[in-house]
Amino acid sequence: MNTVILRTAARYLAPTLIILSLWLLWRGHNAPGGGFIGGLVAGSAVVLHAIAFGPVAARRALRGSPRAWMAIGMALALGAALLGFVFGETLLDAAWVDVPGVGPLGTPLIFDVGVFAVVVGAVSGFTLALWPEGAEPGAEEA
Amino acid sequence: MHGLMSLVVGALFAAGVYLMLKREILHVLVGLTLVGNGANLAIFVASGARVAPPPLVPDGLDAPLAGHADPLPQALILTAIVIGFGVLGFALALARRSTETLGTDDLDRLPTTEGQGT
């Protein structure tokens, strides 16, 4: 594979995928999409980045370890779940605020963002873990 | 269609099992993934899959179109797909580790504790 073309493509494709993933996350409550799908798309962007520029660059682009992404994602999900106690009666009891012009915002959205973060962390975690040792791009491989 | 898809699900299981009974770790993993796909399809087919509008509430309405697809199995399968993906990712790491550590991808040569006291 021609690394130059790949790198050029990745340079533009990866940010596009990130934006797409955020859009999928945002609209997921009302149209196909959501935290999982968004997270998978964003994770794919990381994978692409890794293929083009190598795992070190991908890790840098991730702005934090996969472990941190996952921990924070789980913390967000747990926090959203526990907010049910604060605003409602039980675990995961959804609380909503109607924001004019934007629509209803609520704890399920926080929850979905947590899911998104965990999926991003997991996909990049798998990729970085499985990356063969010493196989940096540029070094010729299949 | 139900009959046809039952056949397909059965075939996916059969193919998966056939691969799982091989000695190479990669084929076993491919087999497990096929079985997972089969299980997901089985849920979808058994709960009455048919050509139908998706369970989305169109603008202006407060419920999906009449005759829409059942959303619950979709949610279940989605969860199952992601779980399956996670577990497969770990299994791949394990397979790689196993091949590196034990020097073989042959499942018949996995050591056990029997007779291996230090």
Next chain:
Amino acid sequence: MSGVDPHIWLIAPLVVPLAAAVFGLLAGRRTRRAVALTGHVLHIAAAAGLLYTVLGDGALAVRIGGWPGPFGIALVGDSLSALLVGVTAIVGAAAGLTSQLGERLPHPLKAPLMHALLLGVCGAFLTGDLFNLYVWFEVLLVASFVLLTLDRAPLSIAAGVRYVAINLVASALFLTALGLLYAKAGTLDMAHIARLVDGDTGHTLGGVAALLTVAFGIKAGIFPLFGWLPPAYPAPPPVIAALFAGLLTKVGVYALIRLYTLIFVHDPWAHDLLLWLGAATMTVGVLGAAAQVEVRRILSFHIVSQIGYIVVGVALYTPLAVGAAVFYLVHHIVVKTSLFLVGGVITDAGGSERLDRLGGLRLAWPAAALLFAIPALSLAGMPPLSGFFAKLGIIRAGIAADATWVAVLALAVGLLTLYSMLKIAHAAVLGPAPDDAPPRPVGRARLWPIAALAAVTLALGLAAGPVFEVCLAAGEALIDRTPYLEAAR
């Protein structure tokens, strides 16, 4: 505990380990230990609160998210669930404490993973929703996968490969059966399914029931599905093995109990089949144990054998039998965990798993020898330890239910259990050390959690009266079903 919404006690046993796992991941090197230990303490407190509430007020349920039944996911706590959650918290804390006290620098993931495992186990015990049960199964499984292979030793990796492969098959079968059940019943709420299929199980759901039995049977380790278990449990480090031995198969057994007391209750044929499977399980398991020459392999085969007793109790399907099975579960979780913990102490001190390379523990380390004797005698069913009452319950129920052959078989299996415990005792504990190289005490602090569990098995025996009363009530409630169905309405 007045003033607190009792439903909080259903949620706390899940929230605590989840929070402990998440904070454990976020914590730095210095705070990790504190987070892990706090998690265990709070988990025990939460479980105690649940047990206290359930025993006082009867079964209770909460719909997560506040959605009405049968649409939202219910957490249901009856006596069975509450007892199991309680004992899970205890053995989890014992294992966690052993890890934190006995290891100089535990792997940073170890404590969070153990909490994740406890989360999965408690979730499985508490959920009232079949798909949610699948999810908790996966949580505990994936946590067990990682814990099993965390030390990356060749044996652990090899055991991990087998274990993962078999469990993924079991999960796929479970998932398929679940989908088929949903296709039939149109619902996932276990109480709702129970009401829907009332009186018509064998004929419409027989195939699904069989598939679920296989899926849970693999996890429970019943005959002939247990082949994965004996090679898997001796491989990981002692603490992990102890946690597995205590908890993992019991979740499968728990699922079988729920299945056969809540949903598939009108099919005597299925109960007969279960009886034969249970009898075969206890026999084959104990024979396997008698043939082994390694400490933890003997103990692993005993898990299989003991599961057989519990399955027999469920299959006999009388209040006494099911109550005895519940008592057996509680007893077995405690005793098996402590046996694996002390087995780890023995093998670490002696530097080998093999019986012919161990010895001299009684003289070198009498405290460890004593702490082996207590759970070993309890496992062999010696009074007044908990194992005696567990076995007595099954035997009595067998005789009372006119299944005397099972009772006689259970007695014979008891003798073989004693035999294989003697094997360990004579080789490793009482016999002379090989080449006059006595075992060296390792990490004396590791004995404290074992001592605590030994105290529990002793207490379960001496206070067997009230405890068995609770279990009997649980058995009656399980057969009656009304308390569960009412709570989960």
Next chain:
Amino acid sequence: MASWLPIWTVALLAAAALAVPLVRALPRLGPCLLALVPGAAAAWFGAQLPHVAVEPLAWSHPWVPALGVDVHLLLDPLALAFALLICGIGAPVVVFAGGYLRGKAVAAPTVAGLLAFAAAMLGLVLADDALFMFVCWEATTIISYLLVGLEYEKSSARTAARRALLITAAGGLALLGALVGLEVVTGADTLSTTPALADGAAVFIALGVLLAAFTKSAQVPFHVWLPGAMAAPTPVSAYLHSAAMVKAGVYLVLRLAPTLGEVWLWRPALLIVGGATALVGGLLAMAATDLKRILACTTVAALGCMLLLAGVDHPLALGAALGLALAHGLYKAGLFMVAGATEKVAGSRDLAQMDPAGARMPWILAVTAGLAGLSMAAAPPFFGFAAKETALTVALAGGGGAAVFGALVLTLAGAAFVYAALAVAREPRGASGKRLTVMVIGPPLLLALVGLVAGPGSGLLGAALLDPVAGAAVGLAVWHGVGVPLGLSLLALALGVVGWRRRAAVRAAAPRIDRAADPGWHDRLWSHVVALAGAVARAVQPVALRANLSVILLAAVGMVTFALLRMRPPSAWVGSPMPDAIDVMLALFLLGGALGAVRARGRLTAIGALGAVGIGAALFYLRHGAPDLAMTQLLVEVLTVVLLMLAFRGLPDLGPRRTGAERRWSAGVALAAGGMIGALVYVAGAVDLGPGISTWFSTQALPEGYGRNVVNVILVDFRALDTLGEVVVLAVAALGALALLARRSEAQS
């Protein structure tokens, strides 16, 4: 008064707990102080003699009522007789243990074990609850195991302890089954209120009880454990193997005779087994030269005589058996202590190793040995004689062939006792190196003197203890007048002396006698069991993962098929549209992917085929109203393929490694499993049970969940708990993968 019953047991337990520190601190005074506890208990029990026959004492405390295990204690004449034996002999044995083992490491644990054993044994005889009795029964088994093997570093001690434990535990389990059966059948709470049984389940109950009694009381063929148990320290033998544990079987038979005595199996079994045991034990005793072994074998014989008597069909038989048990306890404990003292002064206890011309024993030892030996030989006017005379009288009164058999056996066994008494009392020789302390010689002398006094006083003792048990006057007395019993006693004496004269010939036959009496069945049985276990273990523990999987899948196929065959044919099917062209194409695509994966030779092909299946599934979802599912499936499939490629990059591809037979087997299993799942999915098309719950989600998503994508609302709101768990799965799996493949440098960060 009744509340004293548990107190004595608890006091003995407390003494046992105190024993280790106390004996270590005060090696001489400690045991004497501790002996006060059983001594006081014996005195208290003795004081109850007059009342108990009139009104037994009872005390109760619930333990596990749901299982019928409660602490019902009852002091009736039978219990009292044994309680006296246990406590009365326990006290001197504890003193003896302190003296005999002084300065040895095992002294303190031995004393503690003896006291704990006394507590268990006392609980056993006082128990009026069948299962509480069993609890104490097993406690005696375990404590005796610990005591027999106190010197576990010797392999002989371990072997003996294991054999004793396995045999007695097997009997214990039979007893447990029998007692549970008894409770279930009769519904009685206490033994004293259990009605007499005759047939039906009673046969099995009787069988279990007899097995327990035979194993515990070392009856043929289970007697093989007792001689080996002589590896125990002498004080342990003096107590467990004379007065206490081995008597538990006799006690059990006496206790349950009113309940089970009419079962057809009961009396013949006791007569035959007891008789055989008496003869075998006698022969073994005559062949032996080790003092303790001689005593152990005479114990076997004596126990046989007791059970034989218990099987005699005569109203006074039980009383007579009890008389023998009391006499035996008195003289045998003393003789064991004498053997220990002899070993101390002579340096050996094996007659074959003693110098025939060596110095005589100290006079006090000779006197003690003589007194106890005379009681064993049933010489008048010792208590042994009184008991033996009564036994012969009762046996002869039983009438019929059983009477002749019983009398014959008792006579022959009596001859063996005479022989053994001569061996123990007259033969030992040795250079007296050490002096005997009071703590060593005092206790046996005391017991021997009691045996002497109890003979003339046996009338009183019999009236107080034996008569209430028998429910009639047993007539225990030293002088029964001139008659057949006296003749038989004299015959036994004569035979014993003659045998003694020809002891060289008897001992020459020893190896043959030993082999015949103990052909090693027990060890062979266990080696067969272990061989069977090995075969089972190999069969169920296949090395290959494939074999495991095959077994699991075939079991699943079998169970599901059977269940499907039992199902009612569905009365109606949910309508399903005929597949259109696109459906067929999708199905073919999926089938092709599956086939491709199966036929793939290299890795890339297999991975590609897997990807094709995933894409096919995604398209199928998309077409059937599941866009979220389709997107997820597609993304996951792409990532899966990438990860598979990453994971196996750089690893050698070794190609197919299965033989043709293996392939055919795999194909068979695969087709069976696939067919099973396909059939299940197909059958799921039958009419379902209810309206289902999914409509609710569709209608509530917008108004309650504020979302138009119903699937997403389910995931993050209605069923968010699933998602929470799923997130944990994903995170844990990824963390695990990272931990597994972390480079060494990162592994500990």
